[in-house]
Amino acid sequence: MSNNIANETIDHSRNKEAWTLKRVLTNTYFLNVVSLVLFFLLWDYVAKERIFHDSLARPLDVLNQIITLVSIKYAGSTLWGHIWASTQRVLIGFFIAAVIAVPLGLFMALNSYVNAIVKPLFDLFKPMPPIAWVTIAVLWFGIGETSKVFIIVIGSFVPCLLNAYNGVRLVEPELYDVIRVLGGSRRDQIFHVCFPASFPAVFAGLQISLSVAWTCVLAAELTNSRAGLGFLIKRGMDTHKPTLVLGGMLLIAAAAWLTSQGVGILEKKLCPWKRSIENL
Amino acid sequence: MNYECGCDPKLKIHCDNVSKTFIQKGNQEVPVIRNVSLDVMENEFLVVCGPGQCGKSTLLKIIAGLEIPDTGFVTLDGQPITGPGPDRGMVFQSYMLFAWKTVRDNVELGLKLRNVPANERHEIAQHYIDMVGLQGFENHYPHQLSGGMKQRVGIARAYANAPTVMLLDEPFGQLDAQTRMFMQKETARIWEQEKRTVIFVTNNIDEALFLADRIVLMEGKLPGTVKTEYVVDLPRPRDHISEALLKLRKEITDNTELVL
Ligand SMILES: Nc1ncnc2c1ncn2[C@@H]1O[C@H](COP(=O)(O)OP(=O)(O)OP(=O)(O)O)[C@@H](O)[C@H]1O
Ligand SMILES: [Mg+2]
Numbered sequence: 001m002s003n004n005i006a007n008e009t010i011d012h013s014r015n016k017e018a019w020t021l022k023r024v025l026t027n028t029y030f031l032n033v034v035s036l037v038l039f040f041l042l043w044d045y046v047a048k049e050r051i052f053h054d055s056l057a058r059p060l061d062v063l064n065q066i067i068t069l070v071s072i073k074y075a076g077s078t079l080w081g082h083i084w085a086s087t088q089r090v091l092i093g094f095f096i097a098a099v100i101a102v103p104l105g106l107f108m109a110l111n112s113y114v115n116a117i118v119k120p121l122f123d124l125f126k127p128m129p130p131i132a133w134v135t136i137a138v139l140w141f142g143i144g145e146t147s148k149v150f151i152i153v154i155g156s157f158v159p160c161l162l163n164a165y166n167g168v169r170l171v172e173p174e175l176y177d178v179i180r181v182l183g184g185s186r187r188d189q190i191f192h193v194c195f196p197a198s199f200p201a202v203f204a205g206l207q208i209s210l211s212v213a214w215t216c217v218l219a220a221e222l223t224n225s226r227a228g229l230g231f232l233i234k235r236g237m238d239t240h241k242p243t244l245v246l247g248g249m250l251l252i253a254a255a256a257w258l259t260s261q262g263v264g265i266l267e268k269k270l271c272p273w274k275r276s277i278e279n280l
Numbered sequence: 281m282n283y284e285c286g287c288d289p290k291l292k293i294h295c296d297n298v299s300k301t302f303i304q305k306g307n308q309e310v311p312v313i314r315n316v317s318l319d320v321m322e323n324e325f326l327v328v329c330g331p332g333q334c335g336k337s338t339l340l341k342i343i344a345g346l347e348i349p350d351t352g353f354v355t356l357d358g359q360p361i362t363g364p365g366p367d368r369g370m371v372f373q374s375y376m377l378f379a380w381k382t383v384r385d386n387v388e389l390g391l392k393l394r395n396v397p398a399n400e401r402h403e404i405a406q407h408y409i410d411m412v413g414l415q416g417f418e419n420h421y422p423h424q425l426s427g428g429m430k431q432r433v434g435i436a437r438a439y440a441n442a443p444t445v446m447l448l449d450e451p452f453g454q455l456d457a458q459t460r461m462f463m464q465k466e467t468a469r470i471w472e473q474e475k476r477t478v479i480f481v482t483n484n485i486d487e488a489l490f491l492a493d494r495i496v497l498m499e500g501k502l503p504g505t506v507k508t509e510y511v512v513d514l515p516r517p518r519d520h521i522s523e524a525l526l527k528l529r530k531e532i533t534d535n536t537e538l539v540l
Pocket of ligand 1: 302303304310312331332333334335336337338339373450483
């Protein structure tokens with residue numbers, strides 16, 4: 001019996017070939033490196049030729065700026081202090097939004113009454129860009145942490161809720177029939193089908209929310225703040241230091257990438273069945 | 281017919297004048313099956329054979345209790361069917377495995393839903409995983425399996441729940457010809473190993489002839505009706521190209537305008 005099975009199994013083994021020139025040139029990692037090197041060379045060339053006058057710093061100067069920031073305090077904070085200030089706001093806002101929006105989205109999809117009550121309000125606020133809340137947030141909560149976190153919550157809320165909602169909506173209905181045929185109840189359908197099936201969609205929503213959260217923290221910090229990566233960028237602009245602006249941008253990208261990896265790891269832990277899809 | 285004992289076969293399932301009409305988009309009424317009457321004996325292997333879109337799945341879902349007929353009724357052991365129950369196991373046309381559960385958890389699910397203790401559950405699940413030949417794949421997820429293996433999980437999942445009736449809805453429709461043939465042999469083997477009442481739906485006359493004690497032909501346009509019946513009284517294990525089988529195949533195809 002089991003030898004019959006063997007030819008049905010998917011073969012994962014890779015064939016090992018010799019290193020030919022064609023294989024090197026078409027190697028994914030090689031092309032990745034080429035693409036990055038070309039980009040930095042082009043950047044350096046454009047900066048050196050002063051095509052944007054003195055508003056574009058050269059890559060190495062930006063790197064030096066970041067290294068300098070590590071060793072000195074800037075506006076009363078070390079570089080880690082600034083990075084943490086922004087990250088903390090993002091994480092708190094993102095967490096609050098996720099904890100409210102994901103269950104709400106699931107409930108909306110499961111219960112038509114909840115949907116009928118929440119949907120019109122949600123549709124009213126959904127098209128409003130989160131940045132539009134910046135001013136009103138300052139009026140309500142002052143210029144402290146609360147207003148910044150508030151904007152992040154608003155921004156992260158929408159993708160979390162939408163994806164949880166759609167995740168449940170798109171579950172293959174026949175899977176519920178399987179539970180019924182096996183003798184399961186409505187509760188079994190929710191716990192064995194509905195929730196796990198919508199998990200990947202929920203996580204896709206969390207990833208989008210996280211990147212919105214970083215956009216929001218930047219908007220909030222650019223408007224008013226005394227610490228954070230947005231603050232560094234604003235300072236760079238005010239004192240006309242392109243190295244600081246670009247350094248801040250790179251650091252935000254790095255911090256956002258790290259938090260997104262964190263959510264990715266959490267997803268792998270919680271959904272081990274998910275086929276790994278290559279990130280673009 | 282191939283009954284174990286010489287005694288009179290017991291009536292297991294009885295469909296009495298079952299009709300079903302679906303209301304589709306734009307309030308359009310689509311009569312899907314009309315006046316289907318059908319008797320299935322205990323431990324009989326009945327194959328319902330008909331071309332695409334003639335209401336085969338709908339008939340099976342009515343027997344499973346997933347759909348309620350508009351007219352007529354279905355009884356199981358003399359009791360009218362009012363809803364789905366673990367006494368009827370179903371294998372679905374498109375596998376319908378739980379992607380988030382391993383092979384073992386998929387097979388165990390029915391037992392888990394009925395609060396069978398974990399160690400007993402494992403034992404039963406392992407028995408059926410072995411029966412369908414998936415030993416060694418217990419901890420694989422469905423996406424790591426080939427089509428034929430997925431449908432084995434579907435079969436094991438239905439069997440593990442200890443139903444007295446197995447409903448199989450074109451279980452091998454998505455498999456390549458070779459795997460399909462192999463799975464038919466497996467199905468015949470499993471059925472002889474653990475006798476159940478089986479209703480097997482297919483659009484493939486060769487599959488029907490290979491497996492069936494009795495074939496029920498359904499007509500090819502909506503609403504579907506049961507047209508004719510053929511008793512396949514051939515010894516098992518059968519051969520797809522045995523003379524007796526091909527003779528019966530010719531008789532069936534000569535008497536119907538259906539292309540099966
Ligand atoms: N829940 C439903 N609501 C509305 N129409 C339905 C529903 N289920 C089935 N139908 C319609 O009933 C008809 C027959 O469907 P059914 O799935 O029973 O046929 P089938 O013989 O199993 O077809 P196939 O060979 O493709 O599996 C189809 O035209 C389909 O559109
Ligand atoms: Mg069908």
